[in-house]
Amino acid sequence: MKKSLLFLMVLTLATFGFGKTRHLGNYSYINTDGAIHIAVNAAVAAKNLNRKYLPFIAYMGCAVGKMAVVERKSIVLEYKGNEYHLPTMKELRQNYNRDVMDMTLFAREIEHIFPSEMSNYRYQPWIDFCPARTEPRKLAPGDVTLTSSTGVKTKLYFKNPGIKKGDTAVLKVVDKKNPDINGSITIKF
Numbered sequence: 001m002k003k004s005l006l007f008l009m010v011l012t013l014a015t016f017g018f019g020k021t022r023h024l025g026n027y028s029y030i031n032t033d034g035a036i037h038i039a040v041n042a043a044v045a046a047k048n049l050n051r052k053y054l055p056f057i058a059y060m061g062c063a064v065g066k067m068a069v070v071e072r073k074s075i076v077l078e079y080k081g082n083e084y085h086l087p088t089m090k091e092l093r094q095n096y097n098r099d100v101m102d103m104t105l106f107a108r109e110i111e112h113i114f115p116s117e118m119s120n121y122r123y124q125p126w127i128d129f130c131p132a133r134t135e136p137r138k139l140a141p142g143d144v145t146l147t148s149s150t151g152v153k154t155k156l157y158f159k160n161p162g163i164k165k166g167d168t169a170v171l172k173v174v175d176k177k178n179p180d181i182n183g184s185i186t187i188k189f
Helices: 002-017 043-047 089-095 099-108
Strands: 022-025 028-031 036-041 053-062 068-071 075-079 082-085 143-146 150-159 168-174 182-188
Touching (some): 028 182, 036 182, 043 053, 043 099, 053 099, 053 143, 053 168, 068 168, 082 150
Antiparallel strands (some): 028 036, 036 053, 053 150, 068 143, 075 082, 168 182
16 A cells, blocks of 8 residues: 555656656657747757757747737746847847758757647748748747747747756746746756
8 A cells, every 4th residue: 555655646746746848859848837838849959059059949829718929038048047038130140150051950850849739739830030041931020929729830049058968948938018928948958
């Protein structure tokens, strides 16, 4: 009886105590516990930690009954207590010229986000916070609206704060008017 109870306690802790961010394989992570659901493909960033900017592909949507307006400045990467905001497109273009090569690297990575809960969203095809130079038809908006049925798949770039293999960082997304509508995801490099 004691062994069964101990096993059940360990199983419960493993399921709920550490359940926020789930690893999907190949540096892909998902968290659907918050009002804003987030999945991140961090494979290219994790395999190229020597770069000035770290590239990610993020998938975002909202929980049922929720809606969020997410702006560029409300997406941050937290590392060792410091927050790093998305650069402006002007800054990114001036300081980083590997975005087209990143598209090739992303295409080579196995996608582990699908199938997952992120399969339930219709993604806005012309919206990308950080479109590559070869994607002139995509818009780099100041903000994007997320609902329980409509999401966004976007590239995100953050200035590399010195992340090393084995380090963790947290990607946080907050509604621009209501900080209670948010989501976060832990990424291990």
